[in-house]
Amino acid sequence: MYSISQGSIGQGFSRVLHKLDQSLFNQSGLQGFIEPLIQTCRPGWQFNGFRSRIVSICQNDAFTHTYTLRPPKSWPGFEAGQFVELSVEVDGARISRMFSISSSPERFRNEGVIDLTIRQVSSGKLTGVLCNIVGSGSWVSISAAMGDFTLTTDVRPILMIAAGSGITPMHSMLQSLHARGSRCPVRLMYYGRQGQWLLKDSLDALAIADPNFTVHYLDTEKDGYCCRRQLVEICPDALDHQAYVCGPPSLMNDALTLLSHAGIPSDRLHHEYFQPVMPSNQQEGAAATVSFVRSGKTVAVEGNSTESMLTLAEGEGLRPTAGCRMGICHQCSCQKQRGVVRNLRTGQLSDAGAGKVQLCISQPVGDVVLDL
Amino acid sequence: MASLSTLATYNNNYSENPVSGNAPSSAIHFDQLASDLDAIREEQRKLIGEQDARYIRRIVRIQRCAEIAGRIALMLGFLQPLFWVFGVLSLAVSKILDNMEIGHNVLHGQYDWMNDPYINSHVFDWDNACDSGSWKRVHNYEHHTFTNIVGKDRDYGYGLFRLSDDIPWRPKNRWQVVPYILLSSLFQWGVAYHELAAERVFFGKKKAGRESHVSAKQLKQAFFRKGGRIIFKDYVFFPLIAGPMWLPVLVGNFLANLLRNLWTSTIIFCGHFTEQAQAFTESECQNESRGQWYYRQMLGSSNLTGRRWFHIMTGHLSCQIEHHLFPDIPAHRYVAMAPKVEAVARQHGIPYNTGPFGAQYRTVLQRLFRYARPPQKDTLCTTE
Numbered sequence A: 001m002y003s004i005s006q007g008s009i010g011q012g013f014s015r016v017l018h019k020l021d022q023s024l025f026n027q028s029g030l031q032g033f034i035e036p037l038i039q040t041c042r043p044g045w046q047f048n049g050f051r052s053r054i055v056s057i058c059q060n061d062a063f064t065h066t067y068t069l070r071p072p073k074s075w076p077g078f079e080a081g082q083f084v085e086l087s088v089e090v091d092g093a094r095i096s097r098m099f100s101i102s103s104s105p106e107r108f109r110n111e112g113v114i115d116l117t118i119r120q121v122s123s124g125k126l127t128g129v130l131c132n133i134v135g136s137g138s139w140v141s142i143s144a145a146m147g148d149f150t151l152t153t154d155v156r157p158i159l160m161i162a163a164g165s166g167i168t169p170m171h172s173m174l175q176s177l178h179a180r181g182s183r184c185p186v187r188l189m190y191y192g193r194q195g196q197w198l199l200k201d202s203l204d205a206l207a208i209a210d211p212n213f214t215v216h217y218l219d220t221e222k223d224g225y226c227c228r229r230q231l232v233e234i235c236p237d238a239l240d241h242q243a244y245v246c247g248p249p250s251l252m253n254d255a256l257t258l259l260s261h262a263g264i265p266s267d268r269l270h271h272e273y274f275q276p277v278m279p280s281n282q283q284e285g286a287a288a289t290v291s292f293v294r295s296g297k298t299v300a301v302e303g304n305s306t307e308s309m310l311t312l313a314e315g316e317g318l319r320p321t322a323g324c325r326m327g328i329c330h331q332c333s334c335q336k337q338r339g340v341v342r343n344l345r346t347g348q349l350s351d352a353g354a355g356k357v358q359l360c361i362s363q364p365v366g367d368v369v370l371d372l
Numbered sequence B: 001m002a003s004l005s006t007l008a009t010y011n012n013n014y015s016e017n018p019v020s021g022n023a024p025s026s027a028i029h030f031d032q033l034a035s036d037l038d039a040i041r042e043e044q045r046k047l048i049g050e051q052d053a054r055y056i057r058r059i060v061r062i063q064r065c066a067e068i069a070g071r072i073a074l075m076l077g078f079l080q081p082l083f084w085v086f087g088v089l090s091l092a093v094s095k096i097l098d099n100m101e102i103g104h105n106v107l108h109g110q111y112d113w114m115n116d117p118y119i120n121s122h123v124f125d126w127d128n129a130c131d132s133g134s135w136k137r138v139h140n141y142e143h144h145t146f147t148n149i150v151g152k153d154r155d156y157g158y159g160l161f162r163l164s165d166d167i168p169w170r171p172k173n174r175w176q177v178v179p180y181i182l183l184s185s186l187f188q189w190g191v192a193y194h195e196l197a198a199e200r201v202f203f204g205k206k207k208a209g210r211e212s213h214v215s216a217k218q219l220k221q222a223f224f225r226k227g228g229r230i231i232f233k234d235y236v237f238f239p240l241i242a243g244p245m246w247l248p249v250l251v252g253n254f255l256a257n258l259l260r261n262l263w264t265s266t267i268i269f270c271g272h273f274t275e276q277a278q279a280f281t282e283s284e285c286q287n288e289s290r291g292q293w294y295y296r297q298m299l300g301s302s303n304l305t306g307r308r309w310f311h312i313m314t315g316h317l318s319c320q321i322e323h324h325l326f327p328d329i330p331a332h333r334y335v336a337m338a339p340k341v342e343a344v345a346r347q348h349g350i351p352y353n354t355g356p357f358g359a360q361y362r363t364v365l366q367r368l369f370r371y372a373r374p375p376q377k378d379t380l381c382t383t384e
Helices: A002-041 A104-112 A164-180 A200-209 A230-232 A249-261 A309-315 B029-045 B050-078 B080-106 B130-146 B170-174 B179-186 B185-197 B216-240 B245-270 B290-299 B307-313 B317-323 B330-346 B355-371 B375-380
Strands: A052-060 A064-070 A082-089 A093-099 A114-119 A139-142 A156-165 A184-190 A213-219 A242-247 A269-273 A287-294 A297-301 A333-343 A356-359 A361-370 B303-305 B353-356
Touching: A002 B050, A002 B216, A082 A114, A093 A114, A093 A164, A104 A164, A114 A164, A139 B330, A156 A164, A156 A249, A164 A184, A164 A200, A164 A213, A164 A242, A184 A230, A184 A287, A200 A213, A230 A249, A242 A249, A249 A269, A249 A333, A287 A309, A309 A361, A356 A361, B029 B290, B029 B330, B050 B080, B050 B245, B050 B330, B080 B130, B080 B245, B080 B307, B130 B185, B130 B216, B170 B179, B179 B185, B179 B245, B185 B245, B216 B245, B245 B317, B245 B355, B290 B317, B303 B317, B303 B355, B307 B317, B307 B330, B317 B330, B353 B355
Parallel strands: A156 A184, A156 A242, A184 A213, A242 A269, A287 A361, B303 B353
Antiparallel strands: A052 A064, A052 A139, A064 A114, A082 A093, A082 A139, A287 A297, A333 A356, A333 A361
16 A cells, blocks of 8 residues: 555656656657757767767678767667667658667676777668768767577577678677587578678688687578578488577578478577668659558558558548648658658658658568558 | 639739739739749758758747746746846746747648657647647638638738728727737737637637538637646746745736737738738639739738848748748758749749838738728828
């Protein structure tokens, strides 16, 4: 009884504080009120983020860089395999994208730094320009670590299947296992094209240092994609393993199907989907789907359809706020989670990541997910 | 293509007189006009970036400092009365900046591209009795889409003043200077009540054919919630924490609000009520093309000339024409766009209405008094 009344007093008090906050500072609250003032002496400061300094940048290959960051003391740390949301100001706009941490928690505990290994996507709003706009000493903002693609306490041997930048969370896990002195046998099947295996030097060094870890580089052009023959050759006893899969959706679907057919139960089958890579794979005029996440609806769009997303939403029975329907009043502006859209006024294509769109003047190009 | 009627204004700027240099609307190539103005817009849109982010953050910082300094100075009035005077002025400036250069422009979505968690049209709310959601509906949507269309754009007279011959004369119009002064003095409440008046929430029968986007209950809730917060902040909280200085603080807040109300209402009235600004009927604007929409925006708006500080203090509503053509381009860019827009106007023979503040405001007052009188008396008036 005592604790309930304490709780409701506490709740009541915080509600009063909240009302006071809104009244004095309008919607933005105290944080929104003083954030621009703090930014005078601390550029890039954000209340909802952890302001981190870039300690060094290392180029891995023509399109990939590893950024070493020092998060502030208030950053709560992470588990191997987790990711953060990185926010950087690109020409006045704050762009945020998710990246897996490629270094180990042990290194963070010892040195206070984390690595983000980022591959450039040609038309990416962030990755496309990141190496040009930040340098050693720049400030960026990261979120708390997120994700449940992490190591477990299970002692079974580990099978990892990765492709492209899907190696980054696994690299963190491998570094962590090595730092802990784990004797757990680990087998890694890493798919890539000749010369395009990220962090290969680091993986080779780990393989030399740790006899329990073996890495198999598979060239997709020569060996093809994930198939049963490769699995049987490299890991005949997959059934007894815990499996970790991360990479492009096509590889992941193949690998997950393969592994569950091999008898690995779903609680030992860990996987993480990255955001889809676009838009060079997207064909304009191809059929697509628009998903409205909050309403749980999806609509299929025919190729060469000229309907705006506002019309599509209304056709599904949704009633998003709308106004002038000609791109002037911004009443229909809403958040796009991912996907490419074309601006019907200017003909311009957006990038594939998160951002605001005006429904009445946007047309989907490929699959789009809206926060509606 | 609809031709504009001669209901336009008393001093019909839209004349067929070749000496005035203005083309009749039948002679205007609307598609070409649309493409010329779109080109100006696109040119500016490509330049939007870090410069604009830095600019709006600087204005926000100045506004914060002016508000903090103003509120503290009001409380320190007991040390020196001039502190109190400074406090009133500083607080008034902070409210003006918050409402005009920051609030009005941010709520238009001009800075949404920044992805800032606070400086965006979805989250931002201003130091004004008007609920931001209501403002976005009646201003961004209704006013900007149906600009100066009598019967559709309630901003044209606010349902209180008769400003053209399109509205039939009633005896109450004779005294319309009284509601004018009242509205100007209590402008933040007028703006807050604007949508509720349109929706006939408290008085009157709902207008047929009016589209409601929210229910009367939601409107009332938002009105009382926001109004309550504003009253609490300026007339309860700050006087309370001032202790013995409560009365000077309360009076100071009242005066700061009054100064803001008078300034913002005056600038806003100069935007569409000057002599040369034209009004339109609904039928004339059916099935408007993009070029025709641009044309109506140009004819319905007027600019004010002035120094840089003046433009900032008006929230760049001094460039009302550019604002109406390009409402979602960051407003500080309008000054650079104005000469190009004026050149396009000249090329197409479209009037470009601009002038110094004093002269433009005088015509607003003249208009107010002119249409206060019944129509038959108009023919006896001589032109200026």
